[in-house]
Amino acid sequence: MTPLYYFAAWTDSGCLLGCDHEHATVISAAACISCAGGYVIAVENGRYRELNQKEEKIFQFAMYGEGKTIRGKVVRFWPKPILPDSN
Numbered sequence: 001m002t003p004l005y006y007f008a009a010w011t012d013s014g015c016l017l018g019c020d021h022e023h024a025t026v027i028s029a030a031a032c033i034s035c036a037g038g039y040v041i042a043v044e045n046g047r048y049r050e051l052n053q054k055e056e057k058i059f060q061f062a063m064y065g066e067g068k069t070i071r072g073k074v075v076r077f078w079p080k081p082i083l084p085d086s087n
Helices: 026-030 053-064
Strands: 004-012 015-018 039-044 047-049 066-070 073-078
Touching: 004 026, 026 039, 026 053, 039 053
Parallel strands: none
Antiparallel strands: 004 015, 004 039, 039 047, 066 073
């Protein structure tokens, strides 16, 4: 077991369920989410913990792309361009 890893998690009938992988990054764990309402949980030194602010920003980016905030609320998401401009 690594000292820090992430896993995709969700609940069903009051039970915490998740993938069996020890993801090295928040983004790879987010890619493993297979249902609505899934989330990523950090496991550090064998203990569950919530994502810190930096990890949460990475999770939000992985799930929704970049967004614009007004007064702390996200008002629009758009995907980051994959291909360079054709100019």
